[in-house]
Amino acid sequence: xxxxxxxxxxxxxxxxxxxxxxxxxxxxxxxxxxxxxxxxxxxxxxxxxxxxxxxxxxxxxxxxxxxxxxxxxxxxxxxxxxxxxxxxxxxxxxxxxxxx
Numbered sequence: 001x002x003x004x005x006x007x008x009x010x011x012x013x014x015x016x017x018x019x020x021x022x023x024x025x026x027x028x029x030x031x032x033x034x035x036x037x038x039x040x041x042x043x044x045x046x047x048x049x050x051x052x053x054x055x056x057x058x059x060x061x062x063x064x065x066x067x068x069x070x071x072x073x074x075x076x077x078x079x080x081x082x083x084x085x086x087x088x089x090x091x092x093x094x095x096x097x098x099x100x
Contacts, residue, residue: 003039007031009065013053026053029067 010025027049034043048071051057056069 001037002042003035005033005035009061009067011051011054011061012058014055026051028054028057028061029065029071 007030008027009029009031011028013024013026028051029048030046032045033041036042048067057067062068
């Protein structure tokens with residue numbers, strides 16, 4: 001069996017933004033590692049995500065995570081994130097012993 005561990009880094013959404021009524025934060029970085037049965041790393045993934053509701057990375061978030069507005073390499077937008085979700089969690093790669 002393989003295990004996937006996901007880490008999300010979040011940024012605060014502006015108080016005046018309508019999206020804040022639903023959630024106070026949005027994802028700015030996604031990291032994941034795939035582990036084998038012995039919990040040894042066999043693959044990893046990391047990408048930045050373009051904020052849709054933030055003018056920039058909050059200073060306290062930048063200090064905590066090291067992520068700045070200059071981290072623009074390979075930033076995904078919402079549509080690309082949805083595509084990645086479809087690829088990562090498609091039924092084609094499920095083990096035969098997995099239950100729906």
